[in-house]
Amino acid sequence: MNKVQPNIQRALEGIQNGMTLMIGGFGLCGIPENAIKELVKMGVKDLTCISNNAGVDDYGLGLLLQAKQIKKMISSYVGENDEFERQMLSGELEVDLIPQGSLAERCRAGGAGIPAFFTPAGFGTEVAEGKEVRFFNNKPHILEHALTADFSIVKAWKGDTEGNLIYKATAMNFNPMMAMAGKITIAEVEELVPAGTLDPNFIHTPGIFVQRIFQGEVFEKRIEQRTVRTR
Amino acid sequence: MALDKIGIAKRIAQELRDGWYVNLGIGIPTLVANYVPDGLTVEFQSENGVLGMGPFPFEGEEDADLINAGKQTITVKPGAAFFDSATSFAMIRGKHVQLTVLGAMEVSQNGDIANWKIPGKMVKGMGGAMDLVASAENIIVAMMHSNKAGESKLLKECSLPLTGVGCVKKIVTELAVLEIKDGAFHLLERAPGITVEEIISKTEGALIVPEFVPEMVL
Numbered sequence: 001m002n003k004v005q006p007n008i009q010r011a012l013e014g015i016q017n018g019m020t021l022m023i024g025g026f027g028l029c030g031i032p033e034n035a036i037k038e039l040v041k042m043g044v045k046d047l048t049c050i051s052n053n054a055g056v057d058d059y060g061l062g063l064l065l066q067a068k069q070i071k072k073m074i075s076s077y078v079g080e081n082d083e084f085e086r087q088m089l090s091g092e093l094e095v096d097l098i099p100q101g102s103l104a105e106r107c108r109a110g111g112a113g114i115p116a117f118f119t120p121a122g123f124g125t126e127v128a129e130g131k132e133v134r135f136f137n138n139k140p141h142i143l144e145h146a147l148t149a150d151f152s153i154v155k156a157w158k159g160d161t162e163g164n165l166i167y168k169a170t171a172m173n174f175n176p177m178m179a180m181a182g183k184i185t186i187a188e189v190e191e192l193v194p195a196g197t198l199d200p201n202f203i204h205t206p207g208i209f210v211q212r213i214f215q216g217e218v219f220e221k222r223i224e225q226r227t228v229r230t231r
Numbered sequence: 232m233a234l235d236k237i238g239i240a241k242r243i244a245q246e247l248r249d250g251w252y253v254n255l256g257i258g259i260p261t262l263v264a265n266y267v268p269d270g271l272t273v274e275f276q277s278e279n280g281v282l283g284m285g286p287f288p289f290e291g292e293e294d295a296d297l298i299n300a301g302k303q304t305i306t307v308k309p310g311a312a313f314f315d316s317a318t319s320f321a322m323i324r325g326k327h328v329q330l331t332v333l334g335a336m337e338v339s340q341n342g343d344i345a346n347w348k349i350p351g352k353m354v355k356g357m358g359g360a361m362d363l364v365a366s367a368e369n370i371i372v373a374m375m376h377s378n379k380a381g382e383s384k385l386l387k388e389c390s391l392p393l394t395g396v397g398c399v400k401k402i403v404t405e406l407a408v409l410e411i412k413d414g415a416f417h418l419l420e421r422a423p424g425i426t427v428e429e430i431i432s433k434t435e436g437a438l439i440v441p442e443f444v445p446e447m448v449l
Contacts, residue, residue, distance in 0.1 A: 026280070026302075026316070027298065028302070029279070029295065029298050029302070052316070075356060076358050077355060077356035077357070078354070078355060080302070085353075085354065089351070097356045100278060100316065100320065100357070101278075101316075101319075101320030101323060101324060101361075101362030104316035104317040104319070105320065108317040119324065119362075119365075120324065120365035121362040121365040122361045122365065123365060123396065124395065124396035125393045125395065125396075126348075127357075157296075168296045169294065169313050170277075170279050170280045170281050170299075171295075171296040172280055172314070172315050173280050173316050174315070174316045177315060177316065177317050204315075221295035222295070223293060223295045223298075224298070224302040225302045225304065227287045227288075227293075227303035227305075228287055228288055228289060228293060228304065229287045229288070229289060230290070231290075
């Protein structure tokens, strides 16, 4: 079986209206930017997107929001996107806001065969509404269920033809858990190398979690908050 | 005189202890990293997946792949580590982080905190705040004493949707340092030149004032 995809169209083949997608990244850092642009071109609609953030108005998942391709967002923080806030407050967009640690663990659980778990995060808040509460060590915890996706689209720094992935710095973020939780996981990498090139000691995501891999054409890597100090 | 943001950050930095791992929220809390007292080694954790954050990069050396939870470009110190989001929140929920500093819109006298949503107006999301406040043993809130409308943010009960219940231990505002215990705010210190009367008038929740309230030393 060849995991390497000859082009981005083939890599994203099979993504259809109404599907649930996990999309890696934190803010604009470590997002599969080429795949997101291609999803806009494909015009798939009514998507449920699980991603920590929703991009900015003109980049990242913001592009799918502008094109009204997203029916529901499952995220932890969406503060940088005016169009998102507008669609949410007007009711056009269904939104499920989840504490960031619960979101990460729900993806991990989905990939790890754990159907649900108890966490203290969100107890006593709106997030706990309708959820089972149990006390462990005299502290209340709420039941959170695992998340999975029809397709997970992740971004890595280096990948090999076996689908093994290495992320760079904080561009790792949600990508490893989402890679585990997709029925089909597509990896967009900056550098695609032959198997045997990457040191097995330093693989972050083992290739078993990755079904398709392709090298992205252009990486703009936009910076959300360019913060510098003077020399 | 009331403290500015830097003053609040400096006062919170005095709470740091050697060897601590600390998570700083967005805004004033981020500034705390600039005022670590001499001789202390403190490692800063950012929930997007880094331990050992350093200062902002020099111009031209920004790396889009290296940011903090506020999405600002950063650098790392020697000995830093990167990890995924699940591992990051394992550090937080598992109580491996000794101190959390975050901002708030409201805090109540029993330690409830609200900082993620104004119904019908502003919905940014909770990010990692709910995980942080639900698990951290030691939470300091950095905020202004009143909101832009001049209303107290130290309340009997929060009016906004909660982020966590009964979790805030200490608050540093531009006017005062307060501790929360036994269902009340306890005034510990006042900002230089600020009167106890002003703090009382700007605190809506139950406030216990000792006979002598020292001025902060910055």
